[in-house]
Amino acid sequence: MSTVILDPKHAPPFRDAVLPVLRNPMLRKNVAHATQVIQSKRAKLLAEKADWQELRAAASAIRTHVIENLGAYLEQFEERCTAAGGVVHWASNADEARAIILDLLRQENATEAIKIKTMTSAEIQLNPYLEKAGVKAHETDLAEIILQLGKEEPSHIVVPALHINRSQVREIFSRTMHLKDLSDDPKALTAAARHYLREKFLRVPTAISGANFLIAETGSVAIVESEGNGRMCLTLPRTMITIVGVEKVLPRFQDLEVMLQILARSATGERMNPYTSLWTGVTQGDGPQRFHVVLLDNERTSILARPKERQTLRCIRCAACMNHCPVYRQTGGHAYGSCYPGPIGAILTPQLMRMEHAQTLPFASSLCGACFEVCPVKIDIPAVLLDLRADVVKIERKQMKRAFDLMYVGLRVANALFSRPWIFHTTQWFGRIGLGVFTDKDGWIKWLPSIGGRWTQNRDLRGLPKQTFHEWWAERAKGTK
Amino acid sequence: MRASLFIACYNDTLFPETGRAVTRLLERLGVEVDFHPGQTCCGQMHANSGFRAEAFSQAKRLVRLYERDETVVVPGSSCVAMMREQYPGIFQEMGSESQRQELAEFLPKVYELSEFLIDRLQVEDVGAYFPHRVTYHASCHGLRGLYLGDRPFRLLSKVRGIDFVPLENIDRCCGFGGTFSVKNAEISQAMLTVKLHDILSTKAEFCTALDNSCLMHLGGAMHRQYAAMRTIHMAEILASTEDCPAEALA
Amino acid sequence: MNGPVQSRQRILGRICTATQAVAAPAGHLDEAYVAVARTYVRKGKLTRETCLELLIERLREYDAEVVVASPDELPAAIADQLATTGKRVFAAPAGLPKQWLAPGFDWKIDHQLSSADIELTEGVVTAASCAVADSGTIVLHHSPAEGRRVISLLPDWHLCIVRASQVVETLPEYFDRFPKAPALITWISGPSATADIEMTRIKGVHGPRFLHVIIVRDEGTPPIQRALTSAVLAR
Numbered sequence: 007m008s009t010v011i012l013d014p015k016h017a018p019p020f021r022d023a024v025l026p027v028l029r030n031p032m033l034r035k036n037v038a039h040a041t042q043v044i045q046s047k048r049a050k051l052l053a054e055k056a057d058w059q060e061l062r063a064a065a066s067a068i069r070t071h072v073i074e075n076l077g078a079y080l081e082q083f084e085e086r087c088t089a090a091g092g093v094v095h096w097a098s099n100a101d102e103a104r105a106i107i108l109d110l111l112r113q114e115n116a117t118e119a120i121k122i123k124t125m126t127s128a129e130i131q132l133n134p135y136l137e138k139a140g141v142k143a144h145e146t147d148l149a150e151i152i153l154q155l156g157k158e159e160p161s162h163i164v165v166p167a168l169h170i171n172r173s174q175v176r177e178i179f180s181r182t183m184h185l186k187d188l189s190d191d192p193k194a195l196t197a198a199a200r201h202y203l204r205e206k207f208l209r210v211p212t213a214i215s216g217a218n219f220l221i222a223e224t225g226s227v228a229i230v231e232s233e234g235n236g237r238m239c240l241t242l243p244r245t246m247i248t249i250v251g252v253e254k255v256l257p258r259f260q261d262l263e264v265m266l267q268i269l270a271r272s273a274t275g276e277r278m279n280p281y282t283s284l285w286t287g288v289t290q291g292d293g294p295q296r297f298h299v300v301l302l303d304n305e306r307t308s309i310l311a312r313p314k315e316r317q318t319l320r321c322i323r324c325a326a327c328m329n330h331c332p333v334y335r336q337t338g339g340h341a342y343g344s345c346y347p348g349p350i351g352a353i354l355t356p357q358l359m360r361m362e363h364a365q366t367l368p369f370a371s372s373l374c375g376a377c378f379e380v381c382p383v384k385i386d387i388p389a390v391l392l393d394l395r396a397d398v399v400k401i402e403r404k405q406m407k408r409a410f411d412l413m414y415v416g417l418r419v420a421n422a423l424f425s426r427p428w429i430f431h432t433t434q435w436f437g438r439i440g441l442g443v444f445t446d447k448d449g450w451i452k453w454l455p456s457i458g459g460r461w462t463q464n465r466d467l468r469g470l471p472k473q474t475f476h477e478w479w480a481e482r483a484k485g486t487k
Numbered sequence: 488m489r490a491s492l493f494i495a496c497y498n499d500t501l502f503p504e505t506g507r508a509v510t511r512l513l514e515r516l517g518v519e520v521d522f523h524p525g526q527t528c529c530g531q532m533h534a535n536s537g538f539r540a541e542a543f544s545q546a547k548r549l550v551r552l553y554e555r556d557e558t559v560v561v562p563g564s565s566c567v568a569m570m571r572e573q574y575p576g577i578f579q580e581m582g583s584e585s586q587r588q589e590l591a592e593f594l595p596k597v598y599e600l601s602e603f604l605i606d607r608l609q610v611e612d613v614g615a616y617f618p619h620r621v622t623y624h625a626s627c628h629g630l631r632g633l634y635l636g637d638r639p640f641r642l643l644s645k646v647r648g649i650d651f652v653p654l655e656n657i658d659r660c661c662g663f664g665g666t667f668s669v670k671n672a673e674i675s676q677a678m679l680t681v682k683l684h685d686i687l688s689t690k691a692e693f694c695t696a697l698d699n700s701c702l703m704h705l706g707g708a709m710h711r712q713y714a715a716m717r718t719i720h721m722a723e724i725l726a727s728t729e730d731c732p733a734e735a736l737a
Numbered sequence: 738m739n740g741p742v743q744s745r746q747r748i749l750g751r752i753c754t755a756t757q758a759v760a761a762p763a764g765h766l767d768e769a770y771v772a773v774a775r776t777y778v779r780k781g782k783l784t785r786e787t788c789l790e791l792l793i794e795r796l797r798e799y800d801a802e803v804v805v806a807s808p809d810e811l812p813a814a815i816a817d818q819l820a821t822t823g824k825r826v827f828a829a830p831a832g833l834p835k836q837w838l839a840p841g842f843d844w845k846i847d848h849q850l851s852s853a854d855i856e857l858t859e860g861v862v863t864a865a866s867c868a869v870a871d872s873g874t875i876v877l878h879h880s881p882a883e884g885r886r887v888i889s890l891l892p893d894w895h896l897c898i899v900r901a902s903q904v905v906e907t908l909p910e911y912f913d914r915f916p917k918a919p920a921l922i923t924w925i926s927g928p929s930a931t932a933d934i935e936m937t938r939i940k941g942v943h944g945p946r947f948l949h950v951i952i953v954r955d956e957g958t959p960p961i962q963r964a965l966t967s968a969v970l971a972r
Contacts, residue, residue: 020671021671021674024673024674025673028673028674028677036935040935040936043932043936044936057776057777060775060776060777060778063776064773064775064776067773067774068773071769071773073756074761075760075766076752076756077749077752077753077756078760078761078766080749080752081749090920096741096744097744098744098748147933148933148934148942149933152933165933165936167933167934168933168936171934171935172934172935172937175934192935193939195934196942199942200942203943204943207943208852208853208856224918226920232929232930232931232932232942233929233931233942234929235943237886237923237943238943238944241886241887241890242852242887252748257770258770259917260912260916262912263779263912264775264777266908266924267777274932277873277926278869278874278926280925280927280929280930280944281923281925281929282923283924284918284922284923285921286918286920286921289920289921291885292879292885292887293885293921301748307748307752308751310755313758313759332678333674333678335681336678337674368537369667369670369671370674371664371667372660372663372664372665372667372668372675372678373627373664374627374631374660374664375630375631375632376627376660379631392534392537392573395537396537396538397537398537399536399537399538399539413536413669417532417533417541418541420533421533421538421541421544421545424496424530424545425527425545425548427524427525427527430527434499434500437500450710452711460672461668461672461707463672464672464679464711465679465707465710465711466707466708467707468501468703468706468710470500470501471501471502471503471504473503474499474503475498475499475503475506475507476494476499476522477503478506478507479506479510479522
């Protein structure tokens with residue numbers, strides 16, 4: 007089992023992080039299979055949805071409008087939620103959020119909590135913090151239990167355990183649930199999880215959740231799920247604590263008519279996910295009687311301040327981008343070193359880290375644009391990647407890092423070479439001679455030293471032809487051929 | 488009609504035969520081709536690596552170079568995508584008002600090759616003859632940056648003698664991605680392996696595309712692996728006739 | 738560490754600075770909201786009859802059992818559905834119409850039943866507030882006839898009574914019908930499911946594994962033919 011810790015502060019550079027993954031055929035097979043399944047299901051549904059592009063346009067416009075007016079909508083949400091019996095807390099960063107949550111749990115004398123899957127809690131590394139403080143947080147999402155019991159890390163934001171196959175799940179469940187004779191049939195494994203969780207749902211009085219959407223107009227919270235563990239956690243306990251990023255708010259109830267149509271289609275390739283729940287504050291006699299919302303900033307307001315990067319916050323965590331990403335398809339999520347992997351992770355993680363960490367993630371892309379094409383809220387991920395690359399270069403220049411990095415130096419030199427035609431042409435001439443040394447009789451180069459070696463480690467390079475195009479043109483113009 | 492050719496730095500240096508084919512093709516179609524010897528690079532490599540200032544210095548040179556031309560033709564979808572997608576932002580950030588004005592006048596002049604043939608010359612049958620089994624890879628820049636759509640297919644379908652085989656997962660990235668192919672060489676290779684599998688499954692003799700950057704990457708692997716296939720830029724197929732077959736066939 | 742008030746002020750202050758160039762001026766937020774263009778389909782185009790048939794088809798795709806009954810036939814249809822289960826103990830919301838409590842079964846009416854008691858029931862019967870044909874979604878607003886949320890969650894078998902007049906075609910039509918959001922809503926589109934293990938879809942994780950629906954032909958509803966296949970429904 008992997009020993010990956012998903013902490014952007016300590017994650018290896020992307021190029022190194024992918025190596026063990028690329029050498030793991032089972033993981034690559036699982037990731038390719040999972041992403042292909044969702045891709046195909048989504049494509050089929052989109053073919054029948056005549057107004058898909060119109061929905062995308064509206065979703066993008068609504069999310070943009072919210073983000074541009076975030077303050078007003080958050081205040082409205084706070085007011086309505088409070089009026090309905092909820093308590094709203096504001097956390098500037100991960101430390102504050104964790105402390106608030108622990109404090110609330112202590113007020114309940116809670117030693118346990120049941121959790122609905124939320125990447126936001128992984129972002130602030132909540133579970134280990136609570137464990138250290140003596141509170142056991144029980145994941146209830148099937149994938150999350152698999153990860154929690156198997157001491158694994160998520161590799162996808164919708165299907166977090168897609169890198170784990172059935173026999174691995176069987177092993178984890180048999181061992182931790184003390185089950186003999188457990189088969190590896192997914193039906194049996196799911197039944198085991200259902201049984202294991204039932205007593206927790208009925209017993210544990212405190213729940214922690216995230217939120218898919220907050221509705222400003224009504225002060226409501228919406229949770230979108232498939233399994234029903236969400237419904238269990240938001241109905242049975244006495245106290246509910248919801249942690250959510252400040253950007254997750256929608257202006258009005260009616261806006262769900264757009265978001266619910268695009269979310270399930272994008273995330274799981276379904277017209278609608280099995281269960282969507284909405285609650286507003288506290289309702290006498292039905293559900294938790296104590297309800298707290300923790301609004302998390304954690305650098306979202308920094309992202310908000312940058313006009314070109316701001317679109318990152320439109321994200322509704324559907325994972326369509328990573329389902330279609332040809333890089334993610336080969337690597338899965340762990341290589342990104344963050345609970346947010348794939349294309350969205352490549353732009354979100356470095357920004358949440360104030361560009362101080364995860365600096366190789368913006369380069370972990372061939373800029374193919376598949377993510378932008380499928381993003382239901384039209385985040386131009388390639389454009390943001392390019393912006394972040396420029397940011398990283400600016401930072402590295404200031405820090406004088408990379409002064410001796412060949413790629414870096416090479417690019418600076420290349421610019422000088424392109425600046426004047428005669429320099430460019432002279433370089434081509436020298437290049438022809440220099441590379442000629444490495445060119446075989448058949449006119450191809452099979453090995454190059456240093457940085458050129460990264461090309462030739464797996465590809466040949468055709469040698470430089472005897473004449474550049476411009477030389478040919480000049481000759482032709484002179485009348486000789 | 489006149490058209491000024493922007494050959495692209497890598498074509499000039501590594502694939503001059505593509506430039507020769509474009510010239511031959513356009514002249515055959517009655518276009519007078521110009522070529523500014525002072526051209527170098529569009530700045531894509533630098534822009535994609537985060538070296539915006541350097542990219543701008545190349546970009547503004549390029550835009551100025553074509554001041555007096557009415558039409559610019561580029562046999563490389565990634566260069567055209569660079570100009571349309573990134574130049575505006577870079578000129579906004581670093582350029583003067585007059586430079587932005589120059590850019591605004593420059594962009595409408597620029598055509599990727601298949602755009603020029605279909606949209607400007609309004610021709611699908613360019614009189615080509617290429618009796619070989621060919622498959623076509625849709626470069627990401629052409630597909631998603633330029634929305635080339637069915638233009639390449641329309642052109643290829645009219646090539647006499649061609650045995651066209653569709654490519655499965657045609658829209659999946661080949662893994663080149665510019666400096667990505669070197670910066671993240673191993674993942675680039677993994678993507679290449681998967682793409683090559685689809686391409687080789689077509690049992691075509693040639694894999695074509697509208698961008699030599701992808702073809703350099705694919706073709707380099709084919710050559711290394713002694714695969715029974717070669718790469719060829721579509722311009723060279725379209726320029727090929729009975730009397731004057733593509734240089735690659737020699 | 739910041740106190741609660743400081744954090745709130747800090748965050749809102751940062752938001753204000755970050756968005757001052759783009760935020761709607763004070764008092765003009767609604768204008769800006771309404772200006773957001775919406776060109777997606779809001780109203781469906783199907784006839785009432787085809788719409789109901791679509792709902793039935795979508796529900797059956799989820800392996801829900803669907804039967805249609807007239808208002809007069811309803812109590813018998815309910816009894817019928819309950820009888821097929823072979824079960825005896827059923828939960829019912831406090832406000833469920835008395836005529837729906839079929840005789841011969843052990844009814845546990847939810848006057849704040851404990852979870853333990855609900856766990857002992859074998860099924861539940863509820864009304865609904867709306868159904869969306871396009872996605873096969875049943876919407877519960879947890880009114881007295883629909884019951885508290887727990888009552889349609891813990892039992893393994895759920896019979897939902899949906900009136901034909903409650904059925905809309907598209908999701909936006911649901912929001913048109915209910916512009917004012919109820920405090921509690923559950924949208925149900927099939928039994929619970931997971932694909933977390935190797936993308937193998939397993940139905941029925943938590944929540945009722947069996948969903949049965951009776952569509953009641955309100956006044957003015959035409960007779961419903963056999964459910965059409967999706968291929969016939971060209972949009």
